[in-house]
Amino acid sequence: MTKWKIYTPEGVQDVLVNECFVKRNLEEKIRKVFRSSGFYEVETPIVEFYDAFLAEDGITAQETMFKFFDQQGRILVLRPEITIPIARLAATKYKDVSHPLRFCYIGNTFNYKELGGGKQKEFTQAGVELMGINSPEADAEVIATAINAVRASGLESFQIDIGQVDFFKGLMEETGLSAEETEQMRVLIDRKDYLAVEELVKTHNIREDLKELVLSLPRLFGSLDVIDSVEKYSLNKKSINALENLRRVIKILDDYGLSKYVSIDLGMVQSLNYYTGIIFRGFTYGAGFPILSGGRYDKLVEKFGKVSPATGFSLGINMIMMALDRQKIESEKPSIDSLICYREEGRKTAFRVCQALRDQGLVVEIDVTGNGMEDVKEYARTKGIGGVISILDDQRIEVHNIEKHETSTVTIDELLGR
Known part of the structure; x- marks a missing residue:
């Protein structure tokens, strides 16, 4: 056993002087963006009860969590993410505080299956949560804050892809697919697996125009023209309302002057159990994974005892650092005068x-x-x-x-x- 004392476990690492200096500076730049937008920082425990992460219908797969026991035999976890703990906090410690609640955070999270592609089992997340308001303005502000945080990091070549989960849910209601088949379809479309989507569609009796639209989902990304192109189809109210909501958010972001960073992706279908409206992901060169993700999750806070709409995002500090390095963007290094x-x-x-x-x-x-x-x-x-x-x-x-x-x-x- 003694041979392991000079090593760190797989998936975690020491952050050495130069990298730590860059990391702390990056965190401070992002923190300034959050504070300047009126978001107040909170810090939740690294150790949480396992039950907290079961509150959202298994959104956090148990095999991804680091689990252990306390002296009473209760299951504890190292937090795999921070949005759920903040939802717990909003529903308990802030249950009587007037809305909207505006929280931000920067902290380490732990996920057992994040190894590979530059990700670690321990990584740092920064993000904001805007709770108590369900409006396109709230969604747009969160996305604008995400864009400004990435810009503050030094990255300029990046893109935020925006979707709307209710558009997909509306389509699936029209197809008559079962819940299991809808989830299968969601996974295939999210992967943009064209052939597998086509095979699944062929096995069901779906009307031709709807079948055409479902098959085209993985390719429906771009500007507002994408929304115009799908409105020619016969859609139910849920899908129509979702498109209108998406259009309004995009127009608000245009008024922010941030439209050059934004793209529509109707084939983006992140977890249907978690997200309830606008969803988005951020991408840049040199990172094999999204550098940020977020969206509206109106049902999460009520799992902890208080009905409250909410929207937010989390950004991967480690992923931003990787992108800065691979894009050869110079960062300040520690120096002695x-x-x-x-x-x-x-x-x-x-x-x-x-x-x-x-x-x-x-x-x-x-x-x-x-x-x-x-x-x-x-x-x-x-x-x-x-x-x-x-x-x-x-x-x-x-x-x-x-x-x-x-x-x-x-x-x-x-x-x-x-």
Whole structure:
């Protein structure tokens, strides 16, 4: 067993200095977008009762969760996602708070089957939840916030595909397929498996125009023209209302000035048990999976005891970082502006100078080795530190420019630019 003590388990990893610096900066940029849009951050426990994730008709498959027991024998899990815990929180701790509720979060989640394609079993999600309002404006604001979060990360080449699950549900009601067959159809269309969809349609007595529309679902993506093209078919009220809802959301996003990031995908049919209206996914180059996903889930909060419509999204921090790396988009790396060393008679002054420079926004490291100047300068070179400040006493300071191999003597006032 001792051989494993120097390793991490499969699917989790240490986040080293440079990557951690980029990750924290990215999280802070996204957090600023959320806060500036009026979303308030909450933090739910990493450990939850298993029962909480059974509340939504098995939306979170039990085999994907890390499970263990407490001392009373109750089943606990490492949270596989954060929307469900926030739904629990909204229905309990915030049940008497006036709507809308506007929550945001950034935290780690755990999924046993996320390994592969760059995903890990432990990964960081950021997202927002807008609860208590069912309107196209609410859906559009959540999508706009998702777009602004991705833009803040540094990505510009990305696309948000938007669908409406009630359009698909309406079609399936017309076909007369059973619940099991509808779910099979959903999976095939979501995969855009044209041949399998055609085989399933052929085995049922579906009217010709409807059959034509179902077979074309995997190809129904693009601009508002897609909606126009399907309105020529005889649709039931549910599908018609879904298309109108989608059209309104797209027009609001156009007023936001974000239409260039948006595309319609009527073949997007994420979980029918979970989502109840608008759904969307975000894609970019260099990531084999969606970088974000979300939609309307009006039935989730009531599973915890309070009726409340809701919409939201979650964004994969790790997926964004992978895309930034593969698209060769430069991210700020950690750096030290100056290294301060001192003689004993200049120690008090050194600490004062160090704090003054930090107050000016510089990153300053104190030399704690006590080595000679040549060793200190060599250390500075290896860390990419451009300057070494040597405090000789309470008046005299030597500034060593490592890049130019120059040394000058200055006073404290001159150094601090007073």
